[in-house]
Amino acid sequence: MIDLLGGEKIHLTADDPEVFAAQLFRWDQDSEWFRLLDSDPPRLFSEKKVKEFLEKDLEKEITHELFFTIRTREDDRLIGFIGLFDLIMHQGDALVAIALGERESWGHGYGTDAMRVMLGYAFSELNLRKVGLIVFEYNPRAIRSYEKAGFVLEGRVRGAILREGRRWDWLYMGILREEWLIKQAAVTVSES
Amino acid sequence: MSIDTQLFEGKLIRLAPINHDRDPEVESRWTHDLTLMRSLSRQPAIPLSIAQMKKKYEATEKEVEESKRLFHFTIRGREDDRLLGFTRIEGIEWTHGTCSLKLAIGDPIERNKGYGSEAMALMLRYAFHELNLYRVSAVVGEDNPAGIRFFLRHGFVEEVRRRKSLLRDGQTYDLLYLGLLRDEWLAGKEKIHHD
Numbered sequence: 435m436i437d438l439l440g441g442e443k444i445h446l447t448a449d450d451p452e453v454f455a456a457q458l459f460r461w462d463q464d465s466e467w468f469r470l471l472d473s474d475p476p477r478l479f480s481e482k483k484v485k486e487f488l489e490k491d492l493e494k495e496i497t498h499e500l501f502f503t504i505r506t507r508e509d510d511r512l513i514g515f516i517g518l519f520d521l522i523m524h525q526g527d528a529l530v531a532i533a534l535g536e537r538e539s540w541g542h543g544y545g546t547d548a549m550r551v552m553l554g555y556a557f558s559e560l561n562l563r564k565v566g567l568i569v570f571e572y573n574p575r576a577i578r579s580y581e582k583a584g585f586v587l588e589g590r591v592r593g594a595i596l597r598e599g600r601r602w603d604w605l606y607m608g609i610l611r612e613e614w615l616i617k618q619a620a621v622t623v624s625e626s
Numbered sequence: 627m628s629i630d631t632q633l634f635e636g637k638l639i640r641l642a643p644i645n646h647d648r649d650p651e652v653e654s655r656w657t658h659d660l661t662l663m664r665s666l667s668r669q670p671a672i673p674l675s676i677a678q679m680k681k682k683y684e685a686t687e688k689e690v691e692e693s694k695r696l697f698h699f700t701i702r703g704r705e706d707d708r709l710l711g712f713t714r715i716e717g718i719e720w721t722h723g724t725c726s727l728k729l730a731i732g733d734p735i736e737r738n739k740g741y742g743s744e745a746m747a748l749m750l751r752y753a754f755h756e757l758n759l760y761r762v763s764a765v766v767g768e769d770n771p772a773g774i775r776f777f778l779r780h781g782f783v784e785e786v787r788r789r790k791s792l793l794r795d796g797q798t799y800d801l802l803y804l805g806l807l808r809d810e811w812l813a814g815k816e817k818i819h820h821d
Contacts, residue, residue, distance in 0.1 A: 475721050522668050527791045563798070566788055589786025592805055593761060596722045601760075606786045606803070 438555055439502065441547040446502035446516065451488035454503055457512050459484040461535030470573050471533045473595055497523050504548045513539040516548045518556060526563035528556065549583050557611050566608035570595060577605065584617040585609045633752055636744035639710060641699040644687065649700065650679035652709045656732035664794065665770045666730055701745045710736050713745050715753055723760030725753060746780050754808045762806045767792050768799035781814045782806045
C-alpha cells in the first residue's frame with residue numbers, strides 16, 4: 435500500500451465537519467493567525483455555524499477545491515489544514531493553502547512536511563502541471579518556508595491589502611511539476 | 627465632475643441593464659465562440675442555449691443583489707440599443723478597496739470601433755469615483771495579446787505572471803495579472819486633460 439497522504443511527522447486526513455469545526459472555530463478567534471491566512475475580515479462565527487460551512491463545503495465539487503486536515507503522526511493531534519483551491523483539473527493548475535491553527539505546532543517542520551505531501555499528491559495523483567499560492571507581504575516566515583519548498587516568486591498584486599493603516603502586497607508564488615521533480619531528485623541524492 | 631455627470635453614458639455606447647427578452651439569444655451565440663470564451667474564463671468553454679443563458683442572467687442579477695460584491699452591466703449601442711457586449715466589476719473586497727474587472731465585445735465585427743475603450747473609461751470612473759475603490763485588477767491569458775494590449779493602453783501594469791498556468795491547444799501559456807491603482811488612473815486622466 436502506498437501511503438500517498440503520509441509524511442514523516444504528519445499525515446493528511448479527512449475529518450468529519452463536527453471534529454474539524456471544534457478546532458477551526460477556536461483558531462478563527464486568533465486574529466493574527468486569521469489575518470496571515472485570509473484577506474477577509476474575521477467574523478467569529480459560532481462552532482455550530484462553522485460546522486454548517488464545512489458541511490456545505492462537502493457538497494462542493496472536488497474538481498474545484500479539495501482540503502485535508504493535518505494530524506501529527508506522534509499523537510494524532512489535529513493541528514491545521516492544507517488544500518487546493520481554484521483547482522482547474524483540465525488545465526492541471528491549482529493554488530495551495532496551508533494553515534497551522536495550533537501555535538505550539540509552529541516551528542517543528544510540520545508545515546514543511548505537510549506541503550511536501552500535498553505537492554506529491556497534487557503532482558502524482560491529480561497529475562497537475564503547476565501549483566501556485568498566494569502569501570501576504572507581512573508573512574515573511576511563510577514566504578521563507580515556501581521558498582525552501584521550491585516555490586518561485588511570480589509577482590506582486592500591489593497594495594491589495596489595507597490593514598493596520600497601511601497597504602501590503604499579495605505575493606504569487608508557483609512551482610512547476612518539472613521543478614518539483616528536480617527538487618525531489620535533489621532530496622533523494624542528499625539523503626543517500 | 628459633479629453629481630449630474632452621467633455615469634453610464636458614453637458617446638458611442640452606454641452601460642445598461644440586462645434585457646431578459648432580447649439578450650439571451652445574442653449572448654448564447656457568443657458562447658459558441660471558443661476564442662471569446664477562453665478570453666473570459668479558464669473553465670472549459672461550453673456553449674449555452676438561449677434557455678441556459680436566461681438562467682445565467684437570472685443567477686447574475688441574484689448575485690448582484692445578494693453578494694454586494696458584483697456589478698454587472700451590458701454594453702449597448704447608443705443609437706439602436708443593440709447589445710454589443712458586457713462588463714463587470716467582481717470579487718470586490720470592500721475593506722481593502724480592491725476588485726477585478728472583465729469586459730467583452732461579443733461579436734468580432736464590433737471590435738476595434740472604440741466601444742470597448744469607451745466602456746472601460748466608464749467602468750474605471752465608476753470603480754474609482756462611485757465605488758471608491760483603491761485598485762482594479764484584470765486577469766488575461768498570454769494567448770490573448772489583443773486583450774493584454776487593451777488593458778495596457780488603459781494604464782494597467784503587469785504585476786504577476788503565473789508561469790504556464792494555461793494549457794490550450796497543447797501549448798502552455800502564462801496567466802497575467804494586471805493592476806491599475808487609483809493614483810495611476812488619476813494621473814492618466816490629468817495627462818489627457820493637458821494633452
